[in-house]
Amino acid sequence: MSHAALAPDTTPRRSRRKDARPGELLAAALSLFVEKGFAATTVEAVAARAGVSKGTLFLYFPSKVELFQAVVRENIVGRLSEWAQTIERHEGPQAPLLRELMHQWWQRIGMTEASGITKLVMSEAGQFPDIARFYQTEVIEPGQALIRLILRRGVASGEFRDLNPEHTTHGLFAPMLFLVMWKHSLGLCAPAQTQLDPSAFIDSQLQLLLHGLMPPSPHTP
Amino acid sequence: MSHAALAPDTTPRRSRRKDARPGELLAAALSLFVEKGFAATTVEAVAARAGVSKGTLFLYFPSKVELFQAVVRENIVGRLSEWAQTIERHEGPQAPLLRELMHQWWQRIGMTEASGITKLVMSEAGQFPDIARFYQTEVIEPGQALIRLILRRGVASGEFRDLNPEHTTHGLFAPMLFLVMWKHSLGLCAPAQTQLDPSAFIDSQLQLLLHGLMPPSPHTP
Amino acid sequence: MSHAALAPDTTPRRSRRKDARPGELLAAALSLFVEKGFAATTVEAVAARAGVSKGTLFLYFPSKVELFQAVVRENIVGRLSEWAQTIERHEGPQAPLLRELMHQWWQRIGMTEASGITKLVMSEAGQFPDIARFYQTEVIEPGQALIRLILRRGVASGEFRDLNPEHTTHGLFAPMLFLVMWKHSLGLCAPAQTQLDPSAFIDSQLQLLLHGLMPPSPHTP
Amino acid sequence: MSHAALAPDTTPRRSRRKDARPGELLAAALSLFVEKGFAATTVEAVAARAGVSKGTLFLYFPSKVELFQAVVRENIVGRLSEWAQTIERHEGPQAPLLRELMHQWWQRIGMTEASGITKLVMSEAGQFPDIARFYQTEVIEPGQALIRLILRRGVASGEFRDLNPEHTTHGLFAPMLFLVMWKHSLGLCAPAQTQLDPSAFIDSQLQLLLHGLMPPSPHTP
DNA sequence: GATGAATGAGTGTTCATTCAT
DNA sequence: AATGAATGAACACTCATTCAT
Incomplete structure (x- = not known):
């Protein structure tokens, strides 16, 4: 015109x-x-x-x-490569790395709109098996691989005990999944006094897990 | 046949x-x-x-x-009242009670079709607020109340430390939620080597949590 | 038992x-x-x-x-025979008879549940032609016949002018129908200031009609 | 064809x-x-x-x-605004205006399919309060307002007596309602000799009403 | 004779999908 | 390439009617 x-x-x-x-x-x-x-x-x-x-x-x-x-x-693609680099470059004890990564996850994924993708995939996976497979392959498995890498390094250096790595990995994922689902579903209608402070929750869960990972203190008989 | x-x-x-x-x-x-x-x-x-x-x-x-x-x-609701009775009648330390209840949960809900209901509610709560509120009122809140009761009793008897009860309650729920979501979404297509032994996973998570709950043992040097 | x-x-x-x-x-x-x-x-x-x-x-x-x-x-049956007797037995001028009958109609039919039948028939007549025919034959026509009888007597005695009897009959029915429909439909949600005093309305309508029926006053040139 | x-x-x-x-x-x-x-x-x-x-x-x-x-x-509503204009523009005595409007109503609504709508509303108002309120607000009240306007002007100019305006308004509506209900219910099966000439009926009803509205003529002995 | 469990054809309304323009 | 008018198969829910007991 x-x-x-x-x-x-x-x-x-x-x-x-x-x-x-x-x-x-x-x-x-x-x-x-x-x-x-x-x-x-x-x-x-x-x-x-x-x-x-x-x-x-x-x-x-x-x-x-x-x-x-x-x-x-x-x-879904390309979210993990950054963390892969961070982990690869990391030197020193693994515990602060885990702590740092989980808080970063909350800041960059958990508390943002991006966590909606996770919620979406988990929710609809049953009806779309190929989406579930895709997410499993592209996100979950690489993510778990990163965690396992950290755990292996910790065990190798004597920082961690040699526990069942599946349980530990899932134990680290569980609170994140919990936060995502809480944020996007029942938390929406939970009464005020049940509200959850996500950062503090991550902290407390990490403390439990890291304590469990530590080898028996050397001065114990 | x-x-x-x-x-x-x-x-x-x-x-x-x-x-x-x-x-x-x-x-x-x-x-x-x-x-x-x-x-x-x-x-x-x-x-x-x-x-x-x-x-x-x-x-x-x-x-x-x-x-x-x-x-x-x-x-689901029916099971809660059974557990309420079990808890009320229970005498002795709380740790074995928690362990027993979580394994019962797995046997009676988690591993059965019924756990799909929890997954469903988490997935569709946003679209059906009636259902979300109903589940919150009839399942989540009573369930959390049972857990809090056990925790309070443990704190009163000196068996547990006086930690933030919200975090502990959610920390106990997180692995159950994880198992349910795992079973009904991504776990459906996880490769065999990532398969999870739910009972063992519950055990290991409980062990971490209970260890975190225990007071610093006085007779450790 | x-x-x-x-x-x-x-x-x-x-x-x-x-x-x-x-x-x-x-x-x-x-x-x-x-x-x-x-x-x-x-x-x-x-x-x-x-x-x-x-x-x-x-x-x-x-x-x-x-x-x-x-x-x-x-x-529907047998509502009119009483009035037929009243009319037959009546002596003296017709105007007070008409007035009496319309007020009786309001007291015995219009203001009672019975007027619901009229409303019902009028409302559903379109879907049930045989009901309409039935009502027409059993109620409307006998009713009109009674009115026409009164009018004829009034004309014969010189009390009324010799007007079109159809119009006069329908003119007498119209306010009754109006009251019935008003009572059972729109009147239900009319604003308060539009409310209608049925007896007064009947009076005013009758006054108009009777005035119209009266012969030109003899001392008019 | x-x-x-x-x-x-x-x-x-x-x-x-x-x-x-x-x-x-x-x-x-x-x-x-x-x-x-x-x-x-x-x-x-x-x-x-x-x-x-x-x-x-x-x-x-x-x-x-x-x-x-x-x-x-x-x-229906469209016609009301046309009439509102006609009324507003009108000059001279109100009686011919009323006569003209009622005949127009018969030509444009009463004798057309549109009058079936009025019958429908009266019949089903009880079951569909939304419809009843809508009709009351958009048709009945504006229609009554038009009539009241004409009556007020007639009273102001001395053409009409200062009668109860509710009764007069309803008295003007009653014959229209009667014609509508007659046409769409019982009239459907009335015998031929009871048939009604609507225009003549409107005329005769109007004549009665207008006569009743006129002030006692001062020059009658 | 009386019951009430069972049916299935409709209701208004929605929405993914198609296709002439 | 883009439109948006048109479709028709659902959907949750209702209710007159049937019929084994």
């Missing part, structure tokens, strides 16, 4: 929008799936939040299910 | 079925709710699995939500 | 109830149909109010429609 | 239909509501009569009740 071609803006509107579309749709879908779950999210609402029509959504994603799967895939 | 085919059909058609109906419907509802979640389960499917028509279901349960609540009462 | 046979009550319970059943059902149906209309009345509610089971109702009335028709028929 | 069969099908399939849809749906809804009443009319039947699917109806009207309200606005 206007003579926009004369303007210096050389990036053509159409094609830039075209490239951006899937991303805008995925972002809209992410926030709605997190907010309302899979069933209660309508494709119309996703399209509206992305500023396109319902038909356009189906141009990029052939069905609601495939949109959901694309959302999960899009938002 | 049995030789029953030769026997005349002795199942009474109407009057005697009436007593059995609610149970059949509750069983069908439990398995479908666990399998598909609340929103994705249709009352028609429940009725069909119970071998009756849709209308018949509404003869016994006035709505889908109340059917669900009946399922929860049947499978 | 009891030895009631020994008691002196010789009227057998069974048969007496049996004879009373249809009447109890009709009474229950009448009040519910008046209260809620045809569609919104359930046969279950009728049976419950009559103190019998749903199945029993269908023993006496083969369908909801036929129950409805029986209710209307049962409650 | 027409020669159109030879012409190519020029009815545009989608985009141009959109403008016509609401009107087609409203027309279908009007005739079905009048024919069967509110409760007995199904949205599916309305859609079918308009030649669209059930879902399409909900594209234009968010609920059955709002469809009904749109029908009322289209067919």
Whole structure:
């Protein structure tokens, strides 16, 4: 309608929008799936939040299910590599590293919108086994591998006892999972006096776990 | 499978079925709710699995939500009152009681279909506030009250230290929640070597927690 | 179950109830149909109010429609014969008779539950043409005949002018119909200041009509 | 029936239909509501009569009740504002205005399908309080306000006596209500000789009312 | 005769999906 | 590529009617 071609803006509107579309749709879908779950999210609402029509959504994603799967895939990759580097570079005792990582997890994932992805995946995994497999492979297993690496190093240096590594790993995951689910479900309607201070909770759980990991104090007979 | 085919059909058609109906419907509802979640389960499917028509279901349960609540009462709330009695009657130190209760929980809820209900509630609480409040009121709060009672008794007798009761309660719940979510979502597709022995996991978590709860033993040099 | 046979009550319970059943059902149906209309009345509610089971109702009335028709028929007959006698016996001017009859109508029909029948018939007539015909034949036409008789007598004696009798008859019915419909529908939610004093309204309408019926005053040129 | 069969099908399939849809749906809804009443009319039947699917109806009207309200606005409320203008602009005596308006009412509402709406509301107001309140607010009260305005002006100019305005207003409505109920219920099966000429009936009722409203003429001996 | 458990065809309403434009 | 009008298969829930007991 206007003579926009004369303007210096050389990036053509159409094609830039075209490239951006899937991303805008995925972002809209992410926030709605997190907010309302899979069933209660309508494709119309996703399209509206992305500023396109319902038909356009189906141009990029052939069905609601495939949109959901694309959302999960899009938002899972590449979260762990940073921590992998931190761990690899770390020198000194492992306990402060564990403590640091768990608090970082809370700051960067647990307390942010990103924890909604975890909640989403856990909630809908039963209906979408391939999503569960995907998350298991791409997130859970690499995450557990990092933890096991720390534990192995601690055992090797004599800082930790040589306990069952599965139990310890899961024992470290359990409070994080608990916090995520609490935040996104029942915590929403828990009475005020049951409210939870997540950082303090992490601290207390870590203290228990680290104490359990420590070797029997040397001056015990 | 049995030789029953030769026997005349002795199942009474109407009057005697009436007593059995609610149970059949509750069983069908439990398995479908666990399998598909609340929103994705249709009352028609429940009725069909119970071998009756849709209308018949509404003869016994006035709505889908109340059917669900009946399922929860049947499978979970009932157990809580049993445990309340066990706790009330208990004499002696609290640590073995906690251990016993957590293993009973695993045997009677955690490892059964009923644990799917907890997963369902955590997953869909956001969309069905009625259900979330119901579960919070009828299950979570009474359950936490039982735990707090044990903790208080332990503190009173000097068996436990006087730690933050919220953290301890949540710390006891976290592994159970972890097991439930694990079993019903990601665990479904975890590789064999990551499989978890739930009883042993409960044991190890309890050991950590109980150790953390014990007062500094006076006779340690 | 009891030895009631020994008691002196010789009227057998069974048969007496049996004879009373249809009447109890009709009474229950009448009040519910008046209260809620045809569609919104359930046969279950009728049976419950009559103190019998749903199945029993269908023993006496083969369908909801036929129950409805029986209710209307049962409650229409024999209301007018009294007034017919009053009119026949009346001597003297007709105007006070009309006035007396309309106020009696309000006292005996309009303000009582009976006006619900009229409302019911008018409301459902479109769906039940034979009920409409029945009411027309059994109530409306005899009623109009009575009015026409009065008018004819008034004209014969010179008390009334010789106006179109259809218009006058309908003009006398219109305020009664208006009161009935007002009472049973919109009047229910009219604001307080629009409330209507039925007796005063009848008076004012009668005054207009009677004035219109009077012959031109003799001393007018 | 027409020669159109030879012409190519020029009815545009989608985009141009959109403008016509609401009107087609409203027309279908009007005739079905009048024919069967509110409760007995199904949205599916309305859609079918308009030649669209059930879902399409909900594209234009968010609920059955709002469809009904749109029908009322289209067919009745619109007329009221026309009359409001007529009344406002009117100069000279009020009596001919009243006469003109009542005849217009008969031509535009009373004798058309639209009068069935009034009958419907009176019949089903008890079961659908939303509809009753809506009609009361949007039709009855504005209509009465118009009548009261005319009466007030007539009293102010000395054309009318200062009678009870409620009774006079209701007295003017009563014959219209009578005609509507007559047309849509019992009149459907009244014998031929009882048939009513509505225009003449309106005339005669108006004459009575206007005569009653006139002040005692000062120059009568 | 009387019961009440059981049915199944409908209700209004929603929403993923299609397709002519 | 993008639209948005149109669809129709669900869904939870109701209720007149049936029929074995």
